[in-house]
Amino acid sequence: MDSNKVEFAALDPKGHDRKSFDCGVPALNLYLQRYANQDLKRSLTRIYVLADGPSIIGYYSISAHSVRRDHLPDDVQAGPYGDIPFLLLGRLAVDRRWQGQGYGDALIVHAFDTTRKAASQIGILGMIVEAKNEKAAAFYEGFGFRRLAVTTNRLVLPITAMDSLL
Numbered sequence: 363m364d365s366n367k368v369e370f371a372a373l374d375p376k377g378h379d380r381k382s383f384d385c386g387v388p389a390l391n392l393y394l395q396r397y398a399n400q401d402l403k404r405s406l407t408r409i410y411v412l413a414d415g416p417s418i419i420g421y422y423s424i425s426a427h428s429v430r431r432d433h434l435p436d437d438v439q440a441g442p443y444g445d446i447p448f449l450l451l452g453r454l455a456v457d458r459r460w461q462g463q464g465y466g467d468a469l470i471v472h473a474f475d476t477t478r479k480a481a482s483q484i485g486i487l488g489m490i491v492e493a494k495n496e497k498a499a500a501f502y503e504g505f506g507f508r509r510l511a512v513t514t515n516r517l518v519l520p521i522t523a524m525d526s527l528l
Contacts, residue, residue: 385455422451
């Protein structure tokens with residue numbers, strides 16, 4: 363791998379090789395290969411890749427979302443509103459060939475940076491993530507995410523917590 367070519371970019375459905383991506387989770391592979399382009403065209407999400415030329419090392423999707431205030435941890439200051447704006451980290455995956463080399467960490471830090479930039483332009487409290495399983499939930503908890511009261515696989519990280527991570 364030539365590290366000079368490794369870079370973050372918005373997914374280019376024609377320029378990035380989505381077909382050979384395999385993270386070991388069929389649903390995450392299928393999303394990138396079959397549905398990501400449709401979501402982009404509909405402006406439902408933005409997808410960022412870490413790529414080595416056309417080869418996708420990993421990707422994440424991010425979109426607007428809201429959470430009911432009463433679902434947040436008690437110490438998260440959310441004001442008097444019923445629904446609180448967040449960005450949703452919908453998917454995050456690293457190709458098997460690149461797993462265990464820190465690329466998952468690089469992807470989530472890039473997602474934090476994207477979230478912080480959005481927060482400087484629009485009102486959002488932080489990031490929400492839907493973990494696919496306990497292993498994924500533990501990964502997110504390692505970055506300070508905390509589980510919501512209503513579901514153990516949905517986790518939250520306020521912008522203020524991101525500031526201390528970057």
